[in-house]
Amino acid sequence: MSRSPLVAVFLSLAAAGCAEDLTISAADHGRDLYNSKALSSSSLNNYTCANCHTLERSDGGLRYTGGPLAGSTLRSSLWGGQENDLLRSINACRSYFMVAPEPLKADDPDAEALYAFLKSLEPGEPEPIPFTVVRMIEPIARGDATAGALGYTSTCGYCHGTMHEGLGRLSERVPILPEDTIEEHINYTPRDLRLVFIEKVRHGLFYGYGGDMPPFSTEVLSDAELADILEALGIYGE
Ligand code: HEC
Ligand code: HEC
Numbered sequence: 001m002s003r004s005p006l007v008a009v010f011l012s013l014a015a016a017g018c019a020e021d022l023t024i025s026a027a028d029h030g031r032d033l034y035n036s037k038a039l040s041s042s043s044l045n046n047y048t049c050a051n052c053h054t055l056e057r058s059d060g061g062l063r064y065t066g067g068p069l070a071g072s073t074l075r076s077s078l079w080g081g082q083e084n085d086l087l088r089s090i091n092a093c094r095s096y097f098m099v100a101p102e103p104l105k106a107d108d109p110d111a112e113a114l115y116a117f118l119k120s121l122e123p124g125e126p127e128p129i130p131f132t133v134v135r136m137i138e139p140i141a142r143g144d145a146t147a148g149a150l151g152y153t154s155t156c157g158y159c160h161g162t163m164h165e166g167l168g169r170l171s172e173r174v175p176i177l178p179e180d181t182i183e184e185h186i187n188y189t190p191r192d193l194r195l196v197f198i199e200k201v202r203h204g205l206f207y208g209y210g211g212d213m214p215p216f217s218t219e220v221l222s223d224a225e226l227a228d229i230l231e232a233l234g235i236y237g238e
Contacts (some may be wrong), residue, residue, distance in 0.1 A: 030117025040098035046170045063155045065214040070124025080131030097212050131217040134202040143227030151229045178233045194237030
């Protein structure tokens with residue numbers, strides 16, 4: 001199994017006879033790393049791990065793109081079936097979203113601490129978390145603005161800040177919605193502008209879009225819920 005280098009390190013700590021002390025302090029350090037920006041040295045990084053993941057599914061009222069991480073140490077398939085290795089999955093997040101220049105190696109103390117922390121959350125959800133990415137971007141039906149205002153807050157606002165003002169956004173690099181995006185695409189027809197929003201939410205930085213926003217799977221956000229958010233943003237497509 002491809003997570004074995006980390007398992008091996010963990011077991012060798014256990015074999016050294018001081019497993020308990022070491023794992024407790026390593027897990028605590030791992031939790032601090034998880035909640036900090038320290039896992040990427042890039043000055044362009046906007047994120048901590050906790051900006052996109054919960055630990056347990058029920059944590060908080062916000063809707064995150066990344067799956068719950070308790071149990072990720074036991075999963076044989078990760079990243080919607082694209083990965084089978086825990087450290088590579090973490091490095092994918094660090095590289096795509098957190099702009100980290102180098103992958104963490106299994107024997108890096110930060111990787112060991114993060115592993116000890118995630119391990120301490122077992123069993124969690126050991127089954128793979130479905131993550132269906134919409135490839136083909138197509139128009140979607142109109143939605144409900146009242147539901148969308150709530151949807152915006154729980155799904156977009158914790159990164160983009162408040163609608164129209166961007167209060168509380170993660171950084172100045174995160175656009176104020178919808179104004180900054182309308183301005184960026186000033187020559188677009190209303191229909192194409194709506195497609196830009198749909199594409200951004202569904203693809204994030206992938207499929208040639210660029211940037212560092214994560215994609216939303218259909219499990220995390222349905223088309224109907226996305227339509228509600230677009231309605232609240234006033235991106236009607238007509
Ligand atoms: C900008 C958002 C974002 C950030 C920041 C981020 N992730 Fe992720 N992560 C995702 C998305 C999206 C996926 C793919 C969906 C999924 O598998 O949960 C993912 C997948 C994963 C997976 C695979 C989970 C699984 O069961 O499929 C792990 C483990 C993981 N991330 C750990 C981390 C850690 C640790 C950090 C911090 C170093 C981090 N992520 C930072 C968004 C993010
Ligand atoms: C985890 C943080 C995060 C979340 C959650 C998030 N975004 Fe973003 N978004 C970003 C960042 C960072 C950028 C700027 C970099 C980029 O374009 O990828 C961005 C850019 C955008 C853009 C600009 C695209 C462009 O080309 O001008 C749009 C539109 C957008 N987001 C819509 C949304 C909507 C709608 C939601 C909620 C459904 C959402 N985002 C949720 C982080 C996030």
